[in-house]
Amino acid sequence: xxENANPLTFGDIDRRVLATxxxxxxxxxxxxxxxxxxxxxxxxxxAYQIAAGVGVAGMxxxxxxxxxxxxxxxxxxxxxxxTLISAILHLMRAxxxxxxxxxAETMTVFAVCVAGLFxxxxxxxxxxxxxxxxxxxxxxxxxxxxxxxxxxxLAISTYLTVSTLFWYTGMLPDLAxxxxxSTGKKKxxxxxxxxxxxxxxxQWRHYTRAYLFFAALATPLVISVHSVASWxxxxxxxxxxHSTIFAPYFVAGAIHSGLSMVLTLMIxxxxxxxxxxxxxxxxxxNVAKAIIFTGFIxxxxxxxxxxMAWYSQNPVELEVxxxxxxxxxxxxxxxxxxxxTILPVVFFFRFARRSLSILFMVSILVNIGMWFERFxxxxxxxxxxxxxxxxxxxxxxxxxxxxMIGSFSLFFFLFVLFVKHxxxxxMTEMKEMLGKRGGHGG
Amino acid sequence: xxxxxxxxxxxxxxxxxxxxxxxxKETPWSIENVMSPIPSRxxxxxxxxxxxxxxxxxxxxxxxxxFTGFALxxxxxxxxxxxxxxxxxxxxxxxxxxxxxxxxxxxxxxxVVGLILKMKLPDYRxxxxxxxxxxxxxxxxxxxxxxxxxxxxxxxxxxxxxxxxILS
Numbered sequence: 001x002x003e004n005a006n007p008l009t010f011g012d013i014d015r016r017v018l019a020t021x022x023x024x025x026x027x028x029x030x031x032x033x034x035x036x037x038x039x040x041x042x043x044x045x046x047a048y049q050i051a052a053g054v055g056v057a058g059m060x061x062x063x064x065x066x067x068x069x070x071x072x073x074x075x076x077x078x079x080x081x082x083t084l085i086s087a088i089l090h091l092m093r094a095x096x097x098x099x100x101x102x103x104a105e106t107m108t109v110f111a112v113c114v115a116g117l118f119x120x121x122x123x124x125x126x127x128x129x130x131x132x133x134x135x136x137x138x139x140x141x142x143x144x145x146x147x148x149x150x151x152x153x154l155a156i157s158t159y160l161t162v163s164t165l166f167w168y169t170g171m172l173p174d175l176a177x178x179x180x181x182s183t184g185k186k187k188x189x190x191x192x193x194x195x196x197x198x199x200x201x202x203q204w205r206h207y208t209r210a211y212l213f214f215a216a217l218a219t220p221l222v223i224s225v226h227s228v229a230s231w232x233x234x235x236x237x238x239x240x241x242h243s244t245i246f247a248p249y250f251v252a253g254a255i256h257s258g259l260s261m262v263l264t265l266m267i268x269x270x271x272x273x274x275x276x277x278x279x280x281x282x283x284x285x286n287v288a289k290a291i292i293f294t295g296f297i298x299x300x301x302x303x304x305x306x307x308m309a310w311y312s313q314n315p316v317e318l319e320v321x322x323x324x325x326x327x328x329x330x331x332x333x334x335x336x337x338x339x340x341t342i343l344p345v346v347f348f349f350r351f352a353r354r355s356l357s358i359l360f361m362v363s364i365l366v367n368i369g370m371w372f373e374r375f376x377x378x379x380x381x382x383x384x385x386x387x388x389x390x391x392x393x394x395x396x397x398x399x400x401x402x403x404m405i406g407s408f409s410l411f412f413f414l415f416v417l418f419v420k421h422x423x424x425x426x427m428t429e430m431k432e433m434l435g436k437r438g439g440h441g442g
Numbered sequence: 443x444x445x446x447x448x449x450x451x452x453x454x455x456x457x458x459x460x461x462x463x464x465x466x467k468e469t470p471w472s473i474e475n476v477m478s479p480i481p482s483r484x485x486x487x488x489x490x491x492x493x494x495x496x497x498x499x500x501x502x503x504x505x506x507x508x509f510t511g512f513a514l515x516x517x518x519x520x521x522x523x524x525x526x527x528x529x530x531x532x533x534x535x536x537x538x539x540x541x542x543x544x545x546x547x548x549x550x551x552x553x554v555v556g557l558i559l560k561m562k563l564p565d566y567r568x569x570x571x572x573x574x575x576x577x578x579x580x581x582x583x584x585x586x587x588x589x590x591x592x593x594x595x596x597x598x599x600x601x602x603x604x605x606x607x608i609l610s
Binding site: 009010011014134140141142143144145146147150151154155158161162165166169173176177179180181191192195196197198199200201202203204205206207208209210213214217220221224228428431432435 | 456475476477478479480481482485486489491492493494496497500511514515518519521522524526527529533536537539540542543544546547549550553554556557560561563564565566567568569572574576577578579582
């Protein structure tokens with residue numbers, strides 16, 4: 001490949017990454033403005049909901065959990081592959097992840113921020129949120145720590161804190177590189193946020209050890225976070241939810257969607273910033289291979305759910321699983337099944353794994369499929385509960401669509417701001433990868 | 443000391459730096475610091491740096507976190523003894539999950555506190571003599587010699603393949 005013809009040097013890496021921090025074009029600010037408008041739409045819809053009451057959303061009895069919790073699970077899922085790439089692959093010494101680690105970690109932080117908004121939105125009376133915190137009050141009321149919803153509050157806030165600290169710590173040497181190559185106000189800002197990093201052996205000695213511990217702690221955390229999110233459902237006795245496979249099923253699904261989002265973000269970023277020599281096609285190919293693997297786990301989980309319903313011969317379970325592919329929400333089910341399990345099979349072919357257009361298309365379709373997976377799990381289960389006369393239907397309202405547009409806009413808004421203001425590729429980890437191969441020089 | 447000279451040698455790659463560090467150890471001059479754009483185990487071994495003790499902070503944080511999480515859940519449950527689904531008031535399994543999340547959270551806090559204390563961050567004093575090349579593409583060795591040996595050390599570093607800079 002021509003992109004590998006001239007090996008990179010340390011200096012090349014710095015120059016290419018630092019070039020992305022140059023003053024932005026008008027096109028960039030137009031994109032930022034458009035995304036900010038999307039955020040305003042979401043904020044406006046939320047403000048309207050606060051003023052008018054949560055009844056403006058389509059949630060009803062029996063479908064009391066709608067798009068707010070679908071989006072919550074979706075965005076937590078998106079976050080997961082960032083930690084997979086930054087922590088789990090770091091522990092496995094998979095150096096191919098180095099070019100995409102920073103962007104994936106950033107994706108994690110922003111996705112958890114967006115996910116964290118949805119429980120607030122779902123609450124309706126958002127000012128009551130303090131009931132979820134351990135704040136003593138005159139009635140001596142405390143949270144119920146036996147509830148999986150409280151596990152989730154703890155897990156998500158821990159995940160946000162840990163991933164933010166991991167992200168910032170990992171960026172420290174790169175912030176110093178930017179500091180050393182900038183002037184004026186920018187230099188002052190980067191001097192403060194790089195905390196006086198000089199690359200001294202004494203600093204590296206503690207830094208590498210702490211980074212390893214971060215990775216070792218983030219690994220069980222990431223598995224626990226989506227397991228806990230799945231227990232929000234499985235610890236209820238609702239048919240379609242009350243299942244022991246949910247924790248691994250949710251974790252695999254989360255990584256499946258997160259890896260796809262990595263491709264969705266990396267492919268345009270690679271093109272816009274001329275990162276072809278850094279984020280090589282081999283890196284994207286490896287992500288595609290991982291998507292095949294997670295796609296098969298997800299397919300196995302879908303099959304297992306149907307098998308368990310059939311094997312139990314429980315009429316309520318049987319009805320829920322008959323309703324999914326043939327009932328009112330059949331379209332959602334088939335979008336989920338095709339996008340998440342059948343489309344990724346195309347990555348068995350090398351040409352598909354190395355074609356940017358196919359990678360990009362499949363990554364978007366898998367994310368659509370994963371959104372519908374959460375829709376199918378949440379809505380089809382409660383809409384067909386135990387008693388037929390209590391069955392019901394659910395459709396999101398314009399307020400929910402507005403908030404959803406706002407959430408996607410907020411995620412991309414933050415990401416677009418990040419790529420122009422902070423190093424979007426880990427220069428240090430790229431240099432480490434190059435150092436091991438024997439490449440140096442300036 | 444006033445009678446000493448501090449000189450920085452700036453090398454273009456890790457191997458040359460490593461050779462220079464090895465050779466410097468055989469001289470009467472001392473190595474004050476080595477800066478590099480990437481962590482180098484070989485250089486660390488050559489400088490006989492001890493393993494970091496950040497892990498003790500992480501471990502302490504984790505232990506404190508587990509007991510804090512478990513104690514908080516037990517305390518709050520005991521304040522309002524509401525039986526849920528026939529489960530005991532102090533229920534071990536759900537409270538273990540709370541303990542686990544707190545373990546990770548506090549271990550990470552311990553890790554960060556350890557990092558800040560051990561690296562003495564933020565510390566902007568080191569930037570006074572800092573050379574921007576040391577965070578970019580070069581490896582920098584800071585050596586100290588008596589003023590009388592200044593030229594010898596400069597020549598030594600140049601012969602080892604370094605650009606040189608007198609710091610003080």
